[in-house]
Amino acid sequence: MPNKHLHKGLATRWLRFLRWFCPPNLYEGIEGDLLEQFEVDVETLGDIKARRRFKWNVLRFFRPGILMRNSFNRHLMNTGMFGNHLKVSYRQLTKNRAFTIVNVLGLSLGMSAAFLIYQYVGYEKSYESLHANKGQIYRVTTVWNRQTVADDARATTVPWSGPSVKDAFPEVLEYTRFAPLSVFTGEYWAVYNEVSLADLEVFFADPGFLKIFSFKLLQGDADLALSDPFSLVITASSAAKFFGSQNPMGKLITIDSHGNLGPATFGESNFKVTGVIQDPPGNSHMNFDFLISYSTIFPGLSNGSTYWHWDYTYTYLLIKEGSNIAELENRISKLRVAQHGDEMTYFSDAIDFRLQPISDIHLHSALKNELKVNGDGNGVFLLQLVMIGILLSAYINYINLSTVKAIERSREIGVRKIIGSTRRQLVGQLLVESALLKLLSVIVAFLISASSILFIENAFELKWPAWQNGIVTTSMIASAIAIVVAGILLSVVYPVLIITRIKVIEALKGGRQGAAGFGRKIELRKVLIVVQFVFCVAFTTGTWSLYQQLRFMKDYDLGMNMDQVIVVKGYGSQSPKVYESFKSKLNGVSFVESVGFSSAAPGDEVNLLGLKANVTVGDQTEPKELKIVSIDEDFFNTLEIALLAGRSFDPANIADQKSAIVNESAARLLGFEDPFEIVDEPMHNLQEVDSRIVGVIKNYNQLSLKNSYEPIVYVPYKEWDRSWNSRFFFVKVTGGTTGNRYQEALAEIEAAWKEAAPEQPFQYFFLDSHFENKYQAETVFTSLFLFFSLFAIIIACLGLFGLVAYSTIQRTKEIGIRKVLGATVENILALLSKDFFRLILVASLLAVPIVWLALESWLNTYAFRIDVDLWLFIVPLLSVFGLALATVILRSWRVAVSNPVNSLRYE
Amino acid sequence: MSKSYIGEFEELVLTIVAILQEEAYGNAIVGEIKAKVGREVNLSAVHVTLYRLEDKGYVKSGMGGATNERGGRRKRIFTITNAGLAILKDMKESRMDLWKLIPQLNFG
Secondary structure, eight states: OTTOSSOHHHHHHHHHHHHHHSOHHHHHHHHHHHHHHHHHHHHHHOHHHHHHHHHHHHHHTOSHHHHTTSOHHHHHSOHHHHHHHHHHHHHHHHHTHHHHHHHHHHHHHHHHHHHHHHHHHHHHHTTTTTOTTGGGEEEEEEEEOTTTSTTEEESOBOGGGTHHHHHHOTTEEEEEEEEETHHHHSSOEEEETTEEEOSOOEEEEOTTHHHHSOOOEEESOTTTTTTSTTEEEEEHHHHHHHHTTSOOTTOEEEEESTTOOGGGTTTOOEEEEEEEEOOOOTTSSOOOSEEEEGGGSOHHHHTOSTTTTOOOBEEEEEEOTTOOHHHHHHHHHHHHHHHHGGGOSSOSSOEEEEEEEGGGHHHHOOOBTOSSOOOOHHHHHHHHHHHHHHHHHHHHHHHHHHHHHHHHTHHHHHHHHHHTOOHHHHHHHHHHHHHHHHHHHHHHHHHHHHHHHHHHHHHSOOOOGGGSTTTSOHHHHHHHHHHHHHHHHHHHHHHHHHHHHOOHHHHHHHGGGGSTTHHHHHHHHHHHHHHHHHHHHHHHHHHHHHHHHHHHHHHSOOSSOOTTEEEEEOOTTOOHHHHHHHHHHHHTSTTEEEEEEESSOTTSOOOOTTOOEEEEETTOOSOEEEEEEEEOTTHHHHTTOOEEEEOOOOTTOGGGGGEEEEEHHHHHHTTOSSHHHHTTOEEEEETTEEEEEEEEEOOOOSSOTTSOOOOEEEEETGGGOOTTOOOEEEEEEOSOOOHHHHHHHHHHHHHHHHHHOTTSOOOEEEHHHHHHGGGHHHHHHHHHHHHHHHHHHHHHHHHHHHHHHHHHHHTHHHHHHHHHTTOOHHHHHHHHHHHHHHHHHHHHHHHHHHHHHHHHHHHTTOSSOOOOOHHHHHHHHHHHHHHHHHHHHHHHHHHHHSOHHHHHTTO | OOOOOOOHHHHHHHHHHHHHGGGOSHHHHHHHHHHHHOOOOOHHHHHHHHHHHHHHTSEEEEEOOOOSSGGGOOOEEEEEOHHHHHHHHHHHHHHHHHHHHSOOOOOO
């Protein structure tokens, strides 16, 4: 019996496989041989083995010697017609030049927008990708004092949470703390022989740093480099700056901060280079030049209990895969209470530890004290939406235009079919044509992208990240190509379907009516136009609102006057003498109106002076947390900050050494609605000193308008001088704002500084631009949105243009008749634009509510914001309508004014 | 005209085709090689070689009659062509010529 042993399903399945790849003329002989072999095998080897061998034998036939005998290459590509396809395509493209330009321009605009955004988004998302075990690295963050101030979530933590957590929990494999030197010192600089550099990022780090992160250690021993006190690991670029071609290992670098390094090291300031590390790349949230071994820090600050609640350090943990993070957070918080609960004199139970995946830091973290200005996750998400929208619009355009074209060509298709063109040849023709068009578009797209990047970099002063070395990965390029190819395939399918469905007889007989079911197709095209304009309206209104918010923030009355204020940075451990002499020298200069001093520049986070103020006023018992800023008596009038009640400090009054001024919010937080009532009240527990409140100032925006007013207490500078303070001198300059005047003023101020503090570098900034820099992210995003909205609008208008072109051609005769019967040019224009207007109206009605909701949620992240109302939408909507109207009229004008004789005489 | 060259395995298969005459098809060749030379060869390798020989014109093939065996599939029967015979003879002779050139060793 023939192959009775062979299981039916198995046989057919494997033989079907054979038939699939085997050339048909060889198939029968091979199949027969296989079956015969199987029968023999069953006799000699038994059923199971025989079956296995059968499969194996089939598989062995899957080899080039068999596969290449297929004649697939002959019938897949009809090379004979290819040349002709090319020729016809070329003629088609040049014949309808306007059409081709509209099509190519739309597509290439869409593609280049997609390229650009893809690069940008890809870079933003590539943060921390350097680290091999980035999935296991967590940053310990803290939530403080939740009773009084809501959501005081900080990126920093206390030094305790590194070593103690690792000791207590086995799933924590490694820890490293990462503490900026600047929290101890203020300004500092590093010296080796002749080379002296300021502006270095110096951090203390535990030995775990080199194990957790994948920054490459180029020289030195990863186990030892950060172990001993006063060890220093430097980046390759700073090694080059300090040592040139010399070997840096073992050299001594001095880090100076005018005297000493504050409580960190108490005096000692020479560090031995024990390692050279790669420079952290731009797409890392860390940036450092020097790493000092953490063991250098005075032990009482490092892990001791006295200062354990000072949250000056960042901490990273390497956690075993599969650990329950939420539970670990709880256990850490409980461990803290168990070990140090009784030492929290001010904060009963008010610190919660959180673990934040390192990959969330750049885009999804909005904590206080972040290391770098983080990216904007929402913005990146929106940009991705914009990218999809633009790309979709561009392809929709292409589909619309090609369909229109295809229908115009129905007569050609009909003739081709009659001559004997196969379906495959027709499709081939269309594919060649669209491939040509796309090729052209890709080339134009690259030109547009390249010039756009140049434009963006110049106009917005933004470094386009993809141009940095090593950031554009092959996978990014591959997926970009994939997006384009997928789009091409999708956008080709639909027109091709329509064209090949055209019925020959109808096509030849009835001309344009030949496309079967065209009536329904036009509905689809309307839907597509609506989709396009939904994007278009959404982008324009969105951008407009972004811009309005930005302008609102820039024009907002901040409660102070930052105009013509030059801020000079002071240094740690500056003697009062420098303060006095700098001030008196400046006061002698004619164009200096006044000089004030403060420990916090507006725009910056208030440095708490490393201390907490949990104060009570009068006979209150519930303490409230305030921020502390130390100022001198001239600070308020230099910045024109208004006093609501009481007075400013008076240096002549000895009693004022123990005085304080609060702002409105602080007064309110302490329970005084009327500012006059709090004046002269005693304030307790302000750093264990009792002070008298002498004044209340009007709220001003210490931070950018994203943040609401913070409760702040101001204390006299001299009594509150700490070596780790930040120090800022605010110099109000009179006179015009012309460039020369500023140069002169700066020169004078610098001269005064050199006299007062000869050894210290002169560093300054303009207060207003310093403050506006806080809106840099918004400015950049607004510019980007504006730029890409332009793309979207152009694409949508191009699409509209094409469609109007089509409908006017279709209705040429109708228009002729109408004109003969007495229709005016305006009538005709109204007739032609009415339909499109309806579509745009529908699109607006769809887009506005979506944008409205999105805007509300975005604006809610700002403490000071514009209101969303219909007026906000009027301007962008009007401009979209205006542009659309212009497009429609531009295209239909010619038809509307043409002499009806021309369109009717052939009838 | 330069002589075509065939490989060792091709020569073996070609020889077997010549030996088997009317009965030369895939399985039979595999079986014959095993019986005469004692070499296990794979069916697919034999097939590929046969097709290649056919391309070169040393064998030709045709479908045999249907039988009740092997599920009713016909056999593809290969027969050696004159060119095939010629090249076999050629190769044998040239090998003999070379053989004669080897100094006759005395295996005593």
